[in-house]
Amino acid sequence: MPTMDDDIALAHRLAAAAGEAIRPYFRAAFVQETKADSSAVTEADRAAEQAMRDILERERPEDGIVGEEFGSVREGASRQWVLDPIDGTQSFIAGRPIFGTLIGLMQQGWPLLGAIDQPIACERWIGATGRATLFNGAPAKTRRCKSIEGATVATTSPHCFSDDEADAYLRLLAAAYGKHPWPLYGGDCYNYALLASGHVDIVVETGLKLHDFAALVAVVEGAGGQMCDWRGDPLSATSDGRVIALGEPARLDDVLEVLHGH
C-alpha cells in the first residue's frame, strides 16, 4: 500500500508528464486555419492523458483510472485516479495560460488527494487529506471573508446554469456586488486554485463532471476552504455536479441561504 508521501510524489510526476505533453501544443496552431485549434486541443488532451496513464499503469497497476479522454479501467478498485488533462479547453484554445491539468485520487468514492497544474506558467497546487495545500512548494491559504457582501465570486460561464440555477446565481451576485455585478468569468479550475491561494472567495458552478471536481476538493480544503454541492453535502463520486467552493467555510450557511432564496 503506497503512503500518502508516495502518492503525492506520484501526482507531481503525473503533472510534470502531462505538462511536457501539453506545452508543444499551446498557441501552436496560429498559422493554421480556424478549426485547427480544436484538433490541437484534442491532440494535447490525449497526449497528456496517455502520458499519465502510462505512468499509472506502470506504478499503480491495481488502482483504477477515470480519464476524461480514454474512459475507465478497473472500476471496482477502491483507489481511483481521476484525470482531466486539460480543464479549461476554451482557455487553452484561445492561448490563455489559465487552464489546468487535474489529477485527483479518490478512495472509496471520496477525494483523498488533488493536484491542479498550470503547465505554461509552471504553477502547481497540490493538496491531500490532513495536509496543508502547497502552491509551488509553499503553503497556500484561503482568505477570511466576513460576509458575502464584498466577496469576490467566480464562475466559468453563465451559460452553464439552468433557469432556476441562474436565478440562484443572480441572487448570489446581488448579495455580493449589489446592483453592479462584476464577478470573475472564465477560469475553470484556475478559479479554485486562486481561491486556495486566497484571491477569490466563492466559486459556484453547475454541470461539473467527476473529472472536473475530483482534484479540486483536497486543494481547496487543505488550504482552509470548503467544497460541497448546492445542498451543502460533501463532494463524492456520486455528486450531481453542482459545486460550491468557499475560502471561508463559515460563510457556507449564508451562501446556501442566498442560493435557495430563503
Added chain:
Amino acid sequence: MPTMDDDIALAHRLAAAAGEAIRPYFRAAFVQETKADSSAVTEADRAAEQAMRDILERERPEDGIVGEEFGSVREGASRQWVLDPIDGTQSFIAGRPIFGTLIGLMQQGWPLLGAIDQPIACERWIGATGRATLFNGAPAKTRRCKSIEGATVATTSPHCFSDDEADAYLRLLAAAYGKHPWPLYGGDCYNYALLASGHVDIVVETGLKLHDFAALVAVVEGAGGQMCDWRGDPLSATSDGRVIALGEPARLDDVLEVLHGH
C-alpha cells in the same frame, strides 16, 4: 517631432516602467483581509500610471496625457498618450496573469500606436499605423475566419450589455456556437491581444472608455485584423464605447448583420 521609431521605443519604456511598478502588488494581498486586494489594485494602478507620466513629462512635454487614474493634461495637444495602467482589474485582484497595461498614442483623435503589456507573463504586443504588430519582438498575425459559424467569440462580462445589446450579443453567440454557446469570458484587453496573435476570432464589447480601447486598435490592425464600433465606423476619441474586433476583416458585414438582426 519624434519619429514613429522614437514613439515605439518610448512605448516600450513606458510599458517596462509600468510593469516594474505593478509586479510587487500582484498576489501580494493574500495574507491580508478581503478588502485589501482592492486597495492593492488602486495602489498598483496609481504607481504604474505615475511611473509612465513621469517619463512622458520628461520626454514628451508637449504631448497630452489621458490617464485612467490621474485624468488629462494638455487636452488641446494634437498628440495624446492614453494610459490604462491595469486593464482587467478583476483579473489582477484575483491573481490571474491576463490583465494588461495599455498605452495608446492618438493623433488628432485617431489611434496611431498601441501597446498591450502583460507584466507577469512578460508578454508585450505593440502595433503602430503602417507597421506589423509585434508580440515580444516577433510578428503577430490574426487568423482567417471563413464564417461566423465556428468562430471563437470573446467578451469580458455579459453584465456589461444593456437589454438590446444583450439580444444582439446572443444572436452573435447563436450564429457562432448554435444551441450551446461557449464563448470566452473574462480577459479584458488580453482577448484583443490573443485575437492579434490568431487565437480568437471576434471580440464584441460595450461600455469601453477611451483608455480601454485606444491602445488596442493599432495592435489588432497591424496584425491584419480590424476594429470598429457597432455601426462599423472606425474607433476614435469620440466613439461611443461599443467595440468590435475581428481577426478577419472580411467578416465585418456578417457580424454587423447578426448584431443588428437583419
